[in-house]
Amino acid sequence: MQDLNTPQREAVKHLGSPLLVLAGAGSGKTRVITRKIAYLIEQCDMMPRNIAAVTFTNKAAREMKSRVAELMNQRGSNSRGLLVSTFHNLGLTILRRDFALLGYRPGFSIFDAQDSLAVLRDIMGQDFAADSDHASRCQWQISEWKNDLKLPDQAASQAEDADQVAAAAVYVEYEKALLAYNAVDFDDLITKPVMLFQQHEKVLSYWQNRIRYLLVDEYQDTNGSQYALVTLLVGKRGALTVVGDDDQSVYSWRGARPENLLQLQADYTDLKVVKLEQNYRSVSRILRAANALISHNPHIFEKKLWSDMGEGDPIRVIGCRNEDHEAEKVVTELLFHKMKRPTEYKDYAILYRGNHQSRPIERILREMDVPYFITGGQSFFARSEIKDIMAYLRLVANQDDDNAFLRVINTPRRGIGPKTLQILGNYAGEREISLFSACFEMGLTTQLSTAVKTKVIEFSHWLVDIADRVARTGDLVDTLRDMIEEINYRGWLEEVTGDPMQAERRMENITELLAWVERLLKREEGDMKEIGDIAARLTLMDIMERQAEENQDDAVSLMTLHAAKGLEFPHVFIMGMEEEILPHKTSIEEENVEEERRLAYVGVTRAQRSLTFMMAKSRKRYGEKVSCEPSRFLMEMPEQDLAWETEKTPVDPVKRKERGNMHLSKIREMLK
DNA sequence: CATCGTATAGTTTTT
């Protein structure tokens, strides 16, 4: 306890009632959560298995788990059985125990956004104008309804316009389809457990008994259904600590409700509020700028960050001609800075509002041989080879998973094309059976040639055999390996990519996937043996991110401001500090500049020692040049803390180019 | 079935 400050200690020790910890950026919120867990176990004699800590990201969960384990190990106690997971993983755990009560069958699949969009397109194909945008709007709408715990009939009766009426009709069909496929989507991982709790007293009391203390991280990001899950789990006991910062709420467009912080006060009249205002991350100047910036937003809970980490250098504002110049400049500034100081690449982050802004920066970084790593690209599970093998895994676990079936059936090529699938689909549709089941009955149809029938039937029997082998040998990984061999997946990859090297890389990803299957099988929770559980857990994991992190030991970080939340870097550059970019155009139009301000605040508070804003005078927007104005946020920070470095006189473009190149080659030389 | 060409639409996206 000695290394905690007074409010931190208060937060750790408070137990009598629900606790809200308003933790400013860099104020040690993770430390409070980990200490509190240790405190509960060591001082209050709670069993680790009766404590749950919930986060939003896998990364946060991983970090928390390891920090608790480390802390406890130091003192010779241990945290075995402690439940640290994401909301979605917790939902899956709850669902896995009692899925049957909701009508699901063993081995149910989890549909990712792509899967569910495919289902929606399928549904809408017949009754609605098949415009692809419409399907994703509908997906978004349904997701919003689920976040609000609205069932299809409620959505229909409360629909506000024609679009919503139409979407509600799709919602009905969508839910039917998911049940038929024995699948849940990501949102269901929260909403279905809530329904379980509401409908089945016994399930609720089981979990209330199991989880006797609940801690929630990044509380400002909870949405309606997550809030319901939390309050149901906590019940009347009120054994709850939530940690959050309303100033860092940047996901309202995704259903996050910062008002949940307030709601808590209404729901628990004995709510205790502790503010953490001492910042251990940034120098004073950066905090002063951050405080000034965020003070332009209205506040329910006032807080003011301070630190004793020194004053720090002025915050620079560097004006550039356009986005290419901006990219060039940020890289040269970074390299100059690195030469002047004993820093490493990993001490730097370049942050931006939209993913597309990374492009020119990446170009320059590659040109200059600067190691960088970029988050927010395609994830491991978005990779086609992983999706393929996952689809096989899902289909083995859940034969009703038509999405998996469709992905797998002609990958690699088995000569079963759209025509055959349509006939198969019609057959299955009429009888309300899965595509996979329909395969077995194909012998009866006259619509298909014997050759095609044979292929379809062969495939289905082969897959049944795979499932049998898994059951018989009990060795999932081995069987999968054989299966991948049997379908000559490597050959298929070589054929598709036309590049043996790339095929090899992709095969390595599959090897990695299998290694993860193995690891999951070995985990001590003995109930993880079922293939469906493995597939479900894998769907929620983020292997690639982890790999990227592990592989890059020294690299500049590139990411969106959203992705930067929760991280810190000694030196931060924020790109595109312009009207219509940092307060984003659509946000200005929708009069939601406050969230943009929080986003800027998140960016500013990532910086420990130095902060540099970049901006461009003009920018290509959809091929058209438009001129840009400095962001209003720059004016909202103390003038004396900002050092503007803008080019007053326009430079001749040819000269500028020459000089730019000179810059680059000079630096390149110096680096050698 | 694959490839090419044209149309279209373009914030953020923890799971």
Added chain:
DNA sequence: CTATACGATG
């Protein structure tokens, strides 16, 4: 401008 998705064509 450029990524993507879908449709026509070979």
